[in-house]
Amino acid sequence: MRGWAWACLGAVWLSASALAAPDAQTILANSDAVRNPERSFGLVVSLVSYKDGKQNEASSLAVYSRADQKSGQFRSLLRFISPSRDAGKLMLKSGNDLWFFDPSSKASVPISPQQRLLGQAANGDVVTVNLALDYQATLAGEEDILDGDRQPRRSYKLRLTARNAGVTYHAIDLWVDRDGYRSRKAQFYAESGSLLKTAYYRAYQPVLGRERPTETVIIDGLNPRWITVLRNSQFAWREVPEAWLQRDYLPRFRAE
Template sequence: MKRQITGCLILLGLSGLAQAVDNPPLSLDRDRLSNLAQEDQRAREIIRRADRVRAPDQPFRYTLTLLEHKGGRDVTENQQVLDISMRFYKPSEQVEKGDARALVRFVAPARDKGKALLSDLDKMWYFAPDLRRPIPISRQQRLMGQVSNGDVVAADFDYSYISTLVGEEACEQQICYKLSLQRRWPYVTYPAINYWVEKDTGFPRRADFLSADGVLIKRSYYRDYQPVLGQMRPTTIVVEDALRKDNYTTMRYSDVRLESLPESNFQKEYLLRLNG
């Protein structure tokens, strides 16, 4: 399903750490639309197919369990369970502005109940019962281990990145397409990604997330493919630390279902009503 898919946002006492983020305009002007038409169309076809393997294009809801591993040990005391509702519609050349919104409710541990994140395409807010109002936060801030705020909500790589097909190479026991992805919008969490997609099935297998200067930030593996909503999808993403492979975080997806979600659930004001 998803990635991105790191984690240094400490949600307890977050209000002192949050910072406002400048948000660029989102509409696609004629020049951008022209550039879209000139992109590597074969790469876009591969990315689009892989996007629909990772997540459906209809409103859906899922449970996400995060577990950190350090030096070969499961840090079970830090395990988090999130309930995530997602609306995701990809823009076309006819419809200039896409719609990608997510509401993240904290289920466990008990100390985090009542906390929530709201993602509205280029913006993200955090709310807790002890706050008077939602506060803006960055997608790059860590949530847990190697997982950031922006990683826990579904992302469409085709919309977020300009892709290029680099070639084909072995990945595990299969042959994969290797693709180079460059950030399309300034607010996208990672500047660049090297992405491996299985040639025969279109299944994502690995993603290397890179800084603006090409340094590896972290590496994700898509695993445990199972039938979900009529499609084989990865139900586990393993996110490795760039420097130590024995430090990683697993993201496990469960109870994935389509759900009709009202627009009102994805407004900042709704966060104030979650505990009402």
Template sequence: MQLDRREFAQLILGGMTAASLTSFGLPALAADNAARILQKTDAIRNPQTSFAVDVTLVNYDRGRPKEKTTVTTYSRPTGSQFQTLVHINSPSADRGKILLRNGNSLWLYDPSSKASVRISPRQRLLGNASNGDVVSSNLVGDYRVSLTGTETIADGNKQSRSCHKLRLTQAAQSAPYSAVDFWVDASNSQPVKGMYYTKSGKLIKVAWYRKGKRQMGATRPTEIVIADGFDPNKVTVMSMGNFRAKNIPSSWFSKEWLPNFKA
């Protein structure tokens, strides 16, 4: 499989231009309205119940696949956020390693040393995908949100979509990005696009949500295409499948328990 690097370079540049030209310039609305929009898209991004999902990440450079990682993510809602355990299935060198999010803490367990170390959600897992990207989370729990307008933008298939544009700013230590511009389809609350920034305002990456399929009672995106903010030739594709309800005990989400996990 090859990825057309020119297509995604055009989406980064062309999508930004289209957004600036088609913005309706609506004033920022009340924070509670923005939060409701984000809550609806959170419920589409992740089932709001205990579940598991299989995730495949493929890193491309100039359209050619370079690396591949597969994981299974197990998530359990707690309050407005998730506790999450991510088991790395491949490559073989990393098989058995586990990422654990509990509250604002993110840990990496290595079965070879039987040790858990604190890690950053911003640290890269593969290509443009960070640890925070494979850990289930509700954006509304990690970010302050405002509604900055309505824009028509090109989605990941280069189709025009009328979207709410949200501005997210980091509110929790566990949030992997300092700020995000996030577009949500105004007609169905589907996530469409995200642009992710450092604290200094530099663009880290651009992500498009694609391939909506019926999974666990809702149409959810099953592919996220993530382009590097500095080099559009570098693209990571994250594919999600086999969403399934799973009763996950709270005991899983303690770093002391991780040596007991069996895939």
């Protein structure tokens, strides 16, 4: 009888432990909610790339994003602000489709999210994305890591596998704070399994209702002295008209 009781207690303990274990997809969705505002918004993204400690290139873009009511994934229009040679050019993301529009040619052409934008940043790195919709997450465990400011963080390590071929990266390792679900570090992989880049999410500040990362440091997977810094600023709630998110409207878009 005593053995049966202990067995029951053990089963209850195991069941409680299983219930207490975090669900990887929920962790990922919670981390999305920290990074991304819950309704349509705008911001400015500034990118600066460095090679061997020296500034190499710089660019800035205005981003207008809103979530699609059906899929929940963000759709975004990006307007190039600088350098002057690129000012007025547009990039549109709708679903897994991405287009580039040049006012001088009046043509919009499909482009790849994997294509290089500036330095180590790809086109897909500057559009707003809910990772939980594009990736299947598994929990690889808990780890103590150093964040982008070299501060220790107890984190969940998630392994993300692409649900379809249209996303920017084939696989991602993502480290998320155990408390608060803040993304701290990510490693991005090609289909071959090679490491493309490592990113650190930093400079958390109160933005549009909660603390969100305002800076991402991207380090090249082959040469750690090639670094690109993305800084987000000028956050604002704003209505993003449906017309702005249509490819046919790009030639008629005018910045406010």
